[in-house]
Amino acid sequence: MTIYLMEKMRGILNSVGNKDINAVRVLWENAIDHKDNIQYIRYLQHIREVKEHENVDFVKGIAEVIDEHRVRVRAVDGSWTKDIEAGSY
Numbered sequence: 001m002t003i004y005l006m007e008k009m010r011g012i013l014n015s016v017g018n019k020d021i022n023a024v025r026v027l028w029e030n031a032i033d034h035k036d037n038i039q040y041i042r043y044l045q046h047i048r049e050v051k052e053h054e055n056v057d058f059v060k061g062i063a064e065v066i067d068e069h070r071v072r073v074r075a076v077d078g079s080w081t082k083d084i085e086a087g088s089y
Contacts, residue, residue, distance in 0.1 A: 057082070 009031075010024045050056055061075040069086045 006024060006028055009027050010021075013019070013023055013027070050058070057080075059073060059075050059080055061073050061080070064072045064074070066072050066083065070083055072081065072083045074081045
């Protein structure tokens with residue numbers, strides 16, 4: 001994927017008459033920096049949003065249907081289990 005995107009950038013630069021590989025490298029590095037900054041900002045926003053809703057738990061785990069109204073969620077490592085009933089959240 002990375003090579004594909006760099007080739008696309010090279011093509012864009014070539015289309016405007018710039019064949020300098022260093023320009024491709026600089027453009028690529030700037031694009032990656034921008035992406036990383038956006039991801040960091042979104043990560044901070046996500047943390048804030050989660051903290052605004054105290055009844056939300058994020059767990060890497062497995063859900064098991066107990067009956068038509070209840071689900072049991074267990075953390076993969078076994079450190080956390082919760083039974084949830086429809087409408088109780």
